[in-house]
Amino acid sequence: MKHLLHFTKRIHDYSGKILYINLICMILIGFLEGVGIFLLIPLIGLTGILDISTEEVPFLSWVNELFIGIPETISLILILGVYVILMVGQSIFKRNQTILGVKIQQGFIRHLRDESYGSLLQVNWGFYLKKRKTDIINIMTNETFNVSAGINLFLQFLSSLIFTFIQICIALYLSVTMTSFILVFGLILIFFSRKFIKKSQSLGKETFQLTQTYLAGITDHLNGMKDIKSNSLEDSHLSWFHSLTEKMEKNRIKLTTLNTTSQMIFKVVSSLLIAIFMFFSIKMFMAQPAQLMLIMVIFSRLWPRFTSIQSNLEQLGSTLPSFKALLDLQNECREARELYKSDYKNIKSIEIKKGLDCRHVYFRYNPNESTYALKNINVHIPSNRMTAIVGPSGAGKSTLIDLLMGLNQPDRGEVRIDDISLTSDHLLSLRKSISYIPQDPFLFNATIRENLMIIDPNASDESIWESLEFAAADDFVSKLPQGLDTLIGDRGVRLSGGERQRLVLARAILRKPAILVLDEATSALDTENEAKIQAAIERLKGTMTIIVIAHRLSTIRNADQVLVMDQGEIIQVGEYNQLASEKRGMFSNLLGIQMESSM
């Protein structure tokens, strides 16, 4: 419940006085509805169908006095007129209040979405190493949607509470005994419905976990569809999927069964109560028609209020786990924050004069484990030179690059830029000076121009073509019928692997970075495309610091410095030819293996 209260406070902080206007509207609607309904009694009295004596009923006797001396038809018209005016007023208020409610709800949920996404962009890379991506997607989509529904329910609950309170006040004014009787029963029922609310909450938790597993599963399966098909794993995947969807189906049915059971119990109890009450009123207390009518009216107005409060609480119970999930995500983001919104504009890129240094750097992914992914790294990466990092799989090449880019921080030792220790103060400036190209880079389903301009929204066509030329991408772009305005499809599917990679290189160059990092950026390319990118990199040499992770050693022939890594350590440093000539070294060993496999 504390999560709901947290969000209630947040709605309050977010909407301010609009929330109060909304509440006032609710009070007015409740009041008008209450008065309108009670007007039905003198109306029935006037019809003469029932002989209603309203003398002992406070509000009604007052209404009756108003009509003394006025002909019956006029009284009837007046009462009906007032009733219509009240109902019209109520409808107008109701319409405006509903719109206001939706405005508050949607505005707040948008605020939550923006805030959560903003926080996700501001956290450090370590956060993403620990967290499952699909869990975040689930919270940002399904759970945020549930929170939105929960906020709606909460506003409804507030309105139910206010309506009920007003109805109780009116009912108390009309008959204290009868109202107290209903109140006691209502409270008893709400008290007993705690069990339903708790159960609903635990089913909500189960829904949350199932949805999370569903999303993670479906994402993994779709990502691995080639594996599934080529290894004939369809059957086992289908049975896993089938058992999960079965659990989801059962969960929803259980939740609906729970909700409808409690509603049914409420209805049965209320009809029993009305029957018993009517029986005693007629037989024992010889109630008058007006009072009987009152009993009916009060019961029919008050009792549904209790039912709707109870049902609101139960449904709210099932959305509480979503509130908790969103709040937990926000808290985790807060703890892992490395960047503030104000930093976006203020951070300036830096110029690197001498280079980057690692001094006695140790790093491990899990602080509870003794194995280090990097051990005692001491290296100098000179500025405006090309440094290549090679080594067997799992040697720690990507981990070292992540540290140099300030994505991860060393457990021990330090990374220095131009003799200044890389602290959180410089982290962002450093990253602003870096262009990073991974093996499978990210392209949007947009035009070539939009994909390039994401890095520099003010880039002119001239500078765009210049960087395309540098990246050897100008030839294929100029041949496209729509040139820069060509749509490239989801993740750039309408381009070949080589074209995609050259486009990403052009984007990287457009930023005019101080450091260009290529993490196996050419390993998936054919020789022709690889040669094109290599030639492009060659052209860039001397203008920026280039760090390349390469699997194919032929691509780093022209590197100024080669770092050879193995099991988290740098075991050789030198020029390509120098390392190749060290016959017992790992580098010549790797060269040998590659030459053999290419023969």
Ligand SMILES: Nc1ncnc2c1ncn2[C@@H]1O[C@H](COP(=O)(O)OP(=O)(O)OP(=O)(O)O)[C@@H](O)[C@H]1O
């Ligand atoms: N997110 C992670 N969590 C835990 N351990 C990790 C993580 N990423 C990498 N490692 C471990 O750190 C070590 C170095 O991994 P790294 O990815 O840096 O190697 P690499 O040389 O880049 O390998 P490859 O050439 O296969 O990409 C490996 O033992 C790997 O299992």
